[in-house]
Amino acid sequence: MSGSTTRDEIRMAHKLGIIGLGYIGSEIINNLDQFIDKIELSAVFDIDKQKMEELAKEYPSVRLMTSITDFDDCDVVIEAAVQQVVINIFDKIVESKKIFIPMSIGAFITDDEIYSNYIALEKSQQQLIKFPSGAIGGFDAINSIKQIGIISAKLTTTKPPIVFKDQRFIKENKIVLSESERTKVFGGSAKEAAKAFPKSINVGARLALATLGPEKTGVEVYSDPTINKNIHEIEIQSEVGVYKFSFQNNPSPTNPKTSWLAALSIFDTFENRICVD
Numbered sequence: 001m002s003g004s005t006t007r008d009e010i011r012m013a014h015k016l017g018i019i020g021l022g023y024i025g026s027e028i029i030n031n032l033d034q035f036i037d038k039i040e041l042s043a044v045f046d047i048d049k050q051k052m053e054e055l056a057k058e059y060p061s062v063r064l065m066t067s068i069t070d071f072d073d074c075d076v077v078i079e080a081a082v083q084q085v086v087i088n089i090f091d092k093i094v095e096s097k098k099i100f101i102p103m104s105i106g107a108f109i110t111d112d113e114i115y116s117n118y119i120a121l122e123k124s125q126q127q128l129i130k131f132p133s134g135a136i137g138g139f140d141a142i143n144s145i146k147q148i149g150i151i152s153a154k155l156t157t158t159k160p161p162i163v164f165k166d167q168r169f170i171k172e173n174k175i176v177l178s179e180s181e182r183t184k185v186f187g188g189s190a191k192e193a194a195k196a197f198p199k200s201i202n203v204g205a206r207l208a209l210a211t212l213g214p215e216k217t218g219v220e221v222y223s224d225p226t227i228n229k230n231i232h233e234i235e236i237q238s239e240v241g242v243y244k245f246s247f248q249n250n251p252s253p254t255n256p257k258t259s260w261l262a263a264l265s266i267f268d269t270f271e272n273r274i275c276v277d
């Protein structure tokens with residue numbers, strides 16, 4: 001062999017930082033070995049110090065970040081915490097030109113400043129923000145339809161009452177979650193939905209960002225005691241055609257509030273949008 005180095009030999013693994021060591025963050029870490037040599041866990045942060053300490057015992061080489069913005073040595077940052085984290089790190093993420101994978105996508109449409117700053121970014125910078133498909137999909141078709149124009153986009157989400165039980169919107173509006181029947185608990189825009197259910201309706205935000213935006217994308221939310229799945233139905237009207245997508249997600253084996261698919265969507269993001277030329 002000559003002394004020349006092939007491109008494969010010099011390609012470095014992406015250095016990954018994860019903010020949020022709950023269900024999704026842990027799932028990512030536990031399954032990262034499938035991206036060996038491509039993605040290397042470098043640094044983590046969680047507001048819960050015990051979760052950081054436990055991780056340090058298992059992964060002594062991983063650096064414990066001192067704050068949510070302590071990610072200078074990472075080139076890919078995943079947020080798997082809460083909307084406020086996205087809001088607080090957005091400016092630094094943009095300035096530092098990191099690849100950013102946010103899970104709490106609702107932040108992009110509930111916070112007007114983030115939304116307008118995101119929309120105003122240059123295309124190359126916007127492309128560094130990789131919204132995972134999360135608990136839904138069909139974005140290949142949606143992106144194609146968008147070239148001609150979308151007339152209406154609506155998400156109908158149905159989840160078991162346990163998902164809504166302790167949520168502030170339900171309590172403040174004194175909504176009774178029936179123990180026998182499907183009940184409508186919300187109807188409005190994707191922006192209002194992401195504000196009302198900051199932990200549960202990220203899919204509305206994901207759909208809004210891909211279609212008509214926070215105010216013109218419709219969302220209806222139902223509580224249904226007869227199901228043990230998180231169901232998302234999307235309907236898009238366009239001159240290109242009418243499109244209906246239905247996702248019947250099983251909850252994750254370890255967190256009944258999160259759809260299993262949501263964590264898996266990160267691996268698709270890694271495979272097809274990060275570990276590519």
Ligand SMILES: NC(=O)c1ccc[n+]([C@@H]2O[C@H](COP(=O)([O-])OP(=O)(O)OC[C@H]3O[C@@H](n4cnc5c(N)ncnc54)[C@H](O)[C@@H]3O)[C@@H](O)[C@H]2O)c1
Pocket residue numbers: 019020021022023024025045046047048051068079080081082083084085103104105133134135136198199200202203206255258259262
């Ligand atoms: N995009 C989607 O389709 C989709 C689907 C499911 C969940 N989500 C969102 O992803 C996020 C993570 O979901 P999860 O199921 O892993 O939640 P989780 O509750 O299991 O974990 C969240 C973790 O974030 C930590 N945390 C909370 N506030 C923090 C802060 N200010 N700074 C640092 N860490 C903080 C918590 O201690 C916890 O360990 C949530 O916002 C959830 O709504 C998005």
